[in-house]
Amino acid sequence: MDTSAYLRSHIRTVPDWPAPGVQFRDITPLLQDPKVFRVLIDTFVHRYMDPALRPDVVAGLDARGFIIGSVLAYELGVGFVPIRKKGKLPFTTVEETYELEYGSATVELHTDAVKAGDRVLLIDDLIATGGTMMAGRKLLEKLGAQVVEGAAIVDLPELGGSQRLTDSGLSLFTLVDFAGH
Ligand SMILES: O=P(O)(O)OC[C@H]1O[C@H](OP(=O)(O)OP(=O)(O)O)[C@H](O)[C@@H]1O
Numbered sequence: 426m427d428t429s430a431y432l433r434s435h436i437r438t439v440p441d442w443p444a445p446g447v448q449f450r451d452i453t454p455l456l457q458d459p460k461v462f463r464v465l466i467d468t469f470v471h472r473y474m475d476p477a478l479r480p481d482v483v484a485g486l487d488a489r490g491f492i493i494g495s496v497l498a499y500e501l502g503v504g505f506v507p508i509r510k511k512g513k514l515p516f517t518t519v520e521e522t523y524e525l526e527y528g529s530a531t532v533e534l535h536t537d538a539v540k541a542g543d544r545v546l547l548i549d550d551l552i553a554t555g556g557t558m559m560a561g562r563k564l565l566e567k568l569g570a571q572v573v574e575g576a577a578i579v580d581l582p583e584l585g586g587s588q589r590l591t592d593s594g595l596s597l598f599t600l601v602d603f604a605g606h
């Protein structure tokens with residue numbers, strides 16, 4: 426089994442959660458098994474150790490992006506910065522509001538989280554409409570940072586987010602596609 430199929434086999438689909446019609450792709454089984462979790466993190470580490478892609482900073486999207494982003498930053502030997510849902514960060518922030526597959530949200534980033542010119546890897550667990558990752562990218566760019574790549578475990582291509590992100594010029598790396606139901 427290749428890596429993508431192996432990781433895919435450890436993602437659980439929960440129908441009609443958190444709203445009717447949503448097929449929720451649950452990554453918790455993938456994190457729960459230490460062997461699988463290691464394969465997941467090592468796959469990202471291998472890619473981002475490459476000098477051409479190695480970031481100065483990893484930025485993780487609230488909340489599931491924190492789980493993989495912080496471990497990845499630790500392994501790469503770079504800092505981690507959280508992009509949080511509104512109202513959680515105590516210092517001065519920049520903010521962006523965006524639409525989700527089920528609702529809308531505002532995210533924030535501390536104004537001193539990155540420096541102008543920093544090369545940032547932006548990471549989350551999943552791309553659906555792409556709104557979350559697009560908002561994260563805008564926050565980082567407001568502070569003058571450069572997003573070298575957006576990365577996620579799962580892509581839901583039918584929701585159009587990955588296409589939208591690549592059309593906007595963002596380089597994207599995902600490990601597992603879920604097309605169809
Ligand atoms: O591509 P999009 O349409 O923006 O959707 C993807 C986002 O939605 C989920 O997070 P959610 O907002 O449910 O928050 P959580 O991580 O706190 O559960 C997921 O973890 C991504 O962050």
Ligand SMILES: Nc1ncnc2[nH]cnc12
Nearest residue numbers: 448449450451526551553
């Ligand atoms: N279908 C889905 N499964 C898991 N997380 C999501 N975030 C947005 N859509 C999602």
